[in-house]
Amino acid sequence: GDSVTQMEGPVTLSEEAFLTINCTYTATGYPSLFWYVQYPGEGLQLLLKATKADDKGSNKGFEATYRKETTSFHLEKGSVQVSDSAVYFCALSDINTGNQFYFGTGTSLTVIP
Amino acid sequence: DAGITQSPRHKVTETGTPVTLRCHQTENHRYMYWYRQDPGHGLRLIHYSYGVKDTDKGEVSDGYSVSRSKTEDFLLTLESATSSQTSVYFCAISGGGPYEQYFGPGTRLTVT
Numbered sequence: 001g002d003s004v005t006q007m008e009g010p011v012t013l014s015e016e017a018f019l020t021i022n023c024t025y026t027a028t029g030y031p032s033l034f035w036y037v038q039y040p041g042e043g044l045q046l047l048l049k050a051t052k053a054d055d056k057g058s059n060k061g062f063e064a065t066y067r068k069e070t071t072s073f074h075l076e077k078g079s080v081q082v083s084d085s086a087v088y089f090c091a092l093s094d095i096n097t098g099n100q101f102y103f104g105t106g107t108s109l110t111v112i113p
Numbered sequence: 114d115a116g117i118t119q120s121p122r123h124k125v126t127e128t129g130t131p132v133t134l135r136c137h138q139t140e141n142h143r144y145m146y147w148y149r150q151d152p153g154h155g156l157r158l159i160h161y162s163y164g165v166k167d168t169d170k171g172e173v174s175d176g177y178s179v180s181r182s183k184t185e186d187f188l189l190t191l192e193s194a195t196s197s198q199t200s201v202y203f204c205a206i207s208g209g210g211p212y213e214q215y216f217g218p219g220t221r222l223t224v225t
Contacts, residue, residue, distance in 0.1 A: 032211040043203055043216035044156075051211040089155065091214075099144055099163065099209050100171070105155035 002027045002097055006090045006104035013080055013111050021075040021107045023064075023090035031092040033057075033066050033073040038087045038106070047075075047088070080111045116140055117217040119204050125223045132191040134220050136204030138184075144207040145187040146214065147171075147179060149200040156203065162187055163209075194224045 007022040025031065032051045036044040048057030053068035062077045073090060090104040116139030126132050136145060146161040148171075158171030160179040168179050176198060178190045191198055204217040 032213075034213055036216075043218050044205075044214075046213045046215070049213055093207075093211070093214075095209075095211075099207060100158065100161065101146070101205075101207075101214055103156040105153070 002031070002092060002094050002100075002102045004090050004092055004102050004104040006088075006107055008105070008107065010108040010110060013109070015082055015111055015113050016079045017111075019075070019077040019080045019084075019109070021088055021090075021109070023073045023075065023104060025071050025073065025090075025092050025102075027071075027092055027094050027096075029094050029096035031094040033064070034091045034093070034101075035062070035064055035073070035075050036089040036091060036103075038089065040086075044089060080109075082111045082113055085109055085111050117204060117206055117215060119202075119217040119220050121220060122218065123221045125225060126194050127225055128195060129193050132194050132222065134189045134202055134204075134222070136187045136189070136217060138187075138206045140206060140208075140215070141184060142206040142208050142215075143184075144209050145181065146205040146207070147177075147187070147189045148203045148205065149173065149198075150203060150219075151200050159189065159202075191222075194222075196224050198222065199224045 034049045035047040037047045048059040050057040050066035056065045087106045147159040148156045162168045162181040202220045205214040207214045
């Protein structure tokens with residue numbers, strides 16, 4: 001069945017450091033891929049998405065590229081800020097499974113000044 | 114922001130009592146979902162709906178039931194609450210296809 005695996009945290013970085021959070025997926029069809037961010041006490045917010053192979057999603061300095069050959073969708077940011085501290089979830093949706101979404105377990109990021 | 118509200122936002126209840134959580138949307142989206150979020154487990158799908166009166170089970174549906182009598186409302190009922198159902202519950206909506214899900218603010222439920 002479909003699934004998402006993302007790197008475990010927690011991740012702690014200094015401000016202005018480079019961020020990578022790894023995400024790989026398993027899907028039977030051609031899924032859409034997403035990164036969500038969750039700040040403390042809030043619901044998940046869409047950060048970026050990609051709907052087909054080689055698409056690059058980007059938002060707020062974050063980027064991720066849909067790599068079909070490696071079944072990956074790694075999240076990157078060149079220079080993190082304290083305000084980026086949050087939990088990040090990788091997810092996929094697959095119309096072959098009735099539009100269900102599959103989420104990774106989340107990666108907690110803390111950025112220290 | 115997508116128009117999704119959840120009620121109540123916080124609830125404390127006793128073991129064995131029934132509890133109903135409500136999700137309301139103003140986006141006219143076809144798909145609605147209920148998740149629970151617990152430390153170490155990420156988000157787990159409880160039930161989802163793909164139209165009025167059309168629902169299906171998710172990964173952790175035991176002890177939960179849902180109903181959708183109108184496009185805008187999706188109710189989650191814990192028929193007899195247990196301490197293992199203490200969690201944060203999120204509702205989400207989607208237009209289907211390649212479209213993203215939008216999440217509500219969550220309901221924190223404590224079963225004592």
